[in-house]
Amino acid sequence: MRGLVQIFASLRHTWNHLMRSATIISFQKTNSTCPFLETLDFSECFLFNYNGNADMELPVLQRLYLNKIRKYPDLAGVLNIFKAPRLQRLELSSNGIVNIENKLFTHFSSLTFLDLSNNKLVSVSNLQYLSNIRQLSLHDNSIKIVPQEILIQSGHPNMSILDISNNPFQCDCNVEAFRNWILTDNMVKMVMLADSKYTCFSPDSEKDLSITQVDLDCELHLWKYISIGIACAVVLLISVILIVRYWWHIKYSFFLVFNRRRNQQHHLIVNAENIDDDENGPPRYDAYVPYHVESADDWVHGELLPNIEEGEEPFRLFLRCRDMRIGRIILDEISLHMQRSRKVLVILTPRFFEDNWCLKELEMAHYRVLEENRNVMILIILGQIPNNKKTLLFRQLLCKVQYLKWPGDAYGQYLFWRRLREELKRPVPLDRRFNV
Structure with a gap:
């Protein structure tokens, strides 16, 4: 070495x-x-x-x-x-x-x-x-x-x-x-x-x-790639437009798939416990009532329940905070009782749009309108809703479903309750306007 x-x-x-x-x-x-x-x-x-x-x-x-x-x-x-x-x-x-x-x-x-x-x-x-x-x-x-x-x-x-x-x-x-x-x-x-x-x-x-x-022939390849890029951009643009246009339909389809799969598991448990929780059964309630508890609870208990549930012709209302069963999955309970109510009575306040569960209930009510092609929703507006609170779904619903504003005078309130009772009693026919 x-x-x-x-x-x-x-x-x-x-x-x-x-x-x-x-x-x-x-x-x-x-x-x-x-x-x-x-x-x-x-x-x-x-x-x-x-x-x-x-x-x-x-x-x-x-x-x-x-x-x-x-x-x-x-x-x-x-x-x-x-x-x-x-x-x-x-x-x-x-x-x-x-x-x-x-x-x-x-x-x-x-x-x-x-x-x-x-x-x-x-x-x-x-x-x-x-x-x-x-x-x-x-x-x-x-x-x-x-x-x-x-x-x-x-x-x-x-x-x-x-x-x-x-x-x-x-x-x-x-x-x-x-x-x-x-x-x-x-x-x-x-x-x-x-x-x-x-x-x-x-x-x-x-x-x-x-x-x-x-x-x-690279110039030909270049034009081919440009053509492919333009085609992809057009397809993407069309897809975005369709998604924006039919967003609620797409979201509703996903919800149905997810909810039905979960309900299958839920029905197995229900059948084992011998409990009647069939969504397709007869209506148990006249209206399901979504509302923001902190901002509308006084009006619900002070005005709505005494005039609707305790009047000469009482109606049966479902309130999530009052009637929902303890120990159940909230989303399942909302879906179940909303389906088993003839109509959905939505109480809208400015703070309604700040609560995720309230928004979820509003979306699910809209899903039901789309699924059944029936105008099952009634909107009650308490106070003035600021423009920054008005969601796209809220603006769409104002154009498609009936809504009532709570008046400040006694005679206006009298007419309000009479109109609300008529709407709750009225049957719900098919309405092709909602099949869009």
């Missing part, structure tokens, strides 16, 4: 040194300077045991050969060993290199020749920093697409020779820029271009065809 310390100690006054096929070179902690060394060849050496602490000052080194390294360590780590500001030629062929780290060669500012051939490179997009490069060899790799950075003259203003032959090029629209560059650029010589070494590997329809002979 020859250590790097002994090797470089013997090279202090050497101009050229070849170590091709050396037995073993061990990169240990080293700090050496070779002020006259211009050429260094480690090709086919067995490099190992690199710990990242080696540091070799090579102020006039111009040529470095690292081809066919038998045991290739970390590429970035090995290159960082060599402090060679005047390095012009670097060969790294046949090392199985898969990728190149970003700015890997930036400390070799004078580099004019770089050989990365016979490796396994898939992408070479990190070579745009080689501003002084004149000759670049990338043949026999796994490059499918040549990046724009290689082709842009401003990135490599001095490049005169490029060899990127024998790569499995993917001949789709991504290769169009490379093909056009080959046909139009007269500044860079393409090695082995005339020997059919630049052929397509994929797709199968273009396989083994020269890149310069491929008919890509």
